[in-house]
Amino acid sequence: MIKGTIVPIFLPYAGCKRRCVFCDQYAATGLDHLPEIAELEAFYNVWASRGDVGEVAFYGGTITGLSKKRLVEYLSWARNKLGGEGSIRISTRPDEIDKEIVSILKEFGVRHVEIGVQSFSDSVLEAANRGHSGNDAEKAIRLLKSSGFIVGAHLMIGLPKSSLFDELYSAEQLVKLNVDTCRIHPTLVFKGTALHRMVLQGRYTPLSLEEAVERSSAVYSLLKRSGVRVIRIGLFLEASALARLVAGPHHPSLGHMVKSVAFYKVALELARNEDHIEIRYDKRYEPIVFGYKRQNLEKWKKAGIRFSLSPTSDEGILTVNGEDLRWVV
Numbered sequence: 001m002i003k004g005t006i007v008p009i010f011l012p013y014a015g016c017k018r019r020c021v022f023c024d025q026y027a028a029t030g031l032d033h034l035p036e037i038a039e040l041e042a043f044y045n046v047w048a049s050r051g052d053v054g055e056v057a058f059y060g061g062t063i064t065g066l067s068k069k070r071l072v073e074y075l076s077w078a079r080n081k082l083g084g085e086g087s088i089r090i091s092t093r094p095d096e097i098d099k100e101i102v103s104i105l106k107e108f109g110v111r112h113v114e115i116g117v118q119s120f121s122d123s124v125l126e127a128a129n130r131g132h133s134g135n136d137a138e139k140a141i142r143l144l145k146s147s148g149f150i151v152g153a154h155l156m157i158g159l160p161k162s163s164l165f166d167e168l169y170s171a172e173q174l175v176k177l178n179v180d181t182c183r184i185h186p187t188l189v190f191k192g193t194a195l196h197r198m199v200l201q202g203r204y205t206p207l208s209l210e211e212a213v214e215r216s217s218a219v220y221s222l223l224k225r226s227g228v229r230v231i232r233i234g235l236f237l238e239a240s241a242l243a244r245l246v247a248g249p250h251h252p253s254l255g256h257m258v259k260s261v262a263f264y265k266v267a268l269e270l271a272r273n274e275d276h277i278e279i280r281y282d283k284r285y286e287p288i289v290f291g292y293k294r295q296n297l298e299k300w301k302k303a304g305i306r307f308s309l310s311p312t313s314d315e316g317i318l319t320v321n322g323e324d325l326r327w328v329v
C-alpha cells in the first residue's frame with residue numbers, strides 16, 4: 001500500500017502505434033497533448049502541495065512504446081522528484097515489454113507495472129484492434145513477475161466478440177499468473193472512436209448497465225476470492241469526458257453496484273445450503289449488504305430467502321452464516 005499522495009501523470013497516446021477501437025485517451029485523460037517536463041513540474045507541485053508524495057504514476061498511452069530517450073527522460077524526472085523516497089508506477093501494453101525495457105524500468109526505480117491485458121481471447125483482442133495476443137500478455141506478466149515488479153492488469157468487460165465466458169477465462173489466467181492488482185473496465189463508447197462507428201453501423205451493441213454489473217461482478221468475485229486486489233471498477237470520467245461518451249454502461253456508483261451484486265450472490269449460495277442467512281456486519285459495510293438502493297434486500301425477499309441482519313460495532317466484521325466474506329469489500 002502506497003503511503004502519501006499519488007501524483008497521476010497522464011500521457012495520452014504516448015508510444016501507441018495503433019488505435020484500439022474503444023480508446024479515446026483525450027476523454028480518459030482530459031489532455032490533448034503529450035506533456036513536456038516543464039508542464040509535469042507545475043502539475044507535480046500542485047499535488048505535492050497537498051501532502052508528501054508517495055508515488056508518481058504514469059497512466060494513459062504506452063510509455064514503454066516511446067523512444068528510449070523519451071522514456072528515460074520521464075522516468076529520470078520522476079526519480080529526481082521522488083529523491084529516493086516513494087515509488088514509480090507505469091501502465092503500458094503487453095507487447096511493449098521486453099528484457100531491455102525491464103532493465104530500464106528497474107534502473108529508474110519503477111515498482112508497479114500495470115499491463116493493459118483487456119482479454120486473453122485472441123478473437124476479442126483482434127476485434128478490438130489491439131495488435132497483440134493473449135500469449136503476449138502472458139509473456140509480459142511472467143517477465144515482470146520474475147523481475148520482482150508489482151504487476152497489475154486491466155481487464156475489459158463487453159468488448160466486441162467477448163462473452164462472460166471469455167471474461168472469466170481472462171480473470172482465471174490472471175489468477176494463474178499471480179498478478180497483484182486488477183482494474184475492471186466495462187466497455188464504453190466515446191464519440192469518434194472506431195467502436196462508435198461500429199455502433200452506428202449496427203456492428204456492436206454496448207452492454208446495458210445491468211449486464212455490465214452482472215458480468216463485472218462475476219469477474220470481480222473470481223479475482224477477489226483468489227486474492228487479487230481489484231483497485232478500480234469502471235472509468236472515472238470528468239465532465240469533459242462525459243461530454244464525449246455516447247453509449248455504454250457508465251454509472252458513478254458502478255463499483256458499489258458490482259460489489260453489492262457479488263455479495264448478494266455469495267450470500268444466496270450460502271442460503272441455498274442452509275435455507276436462511278444471518279448477516280453480521282460492521283455498520284460501514286451496510287451499503288454493500290443492502291445493495292444499491294436496497295436491491296439486495298428486495299431480491300432476497302423476492303427469492304423467498306429468510307434473512308436476519310445483525311449490525312455490529314466489531315470492526316471489519318462481515319459474515320454470512322458465520323462465513324467470513326470480507327474478501328467481497
Ligand code: SF4
Nearest residue numbers: 016018019020023061
Ligand atoms: S494501447 Fe492503450 S492508450 Fe494506446 S490506443 Fe490502445 S488502449 Fe489506447
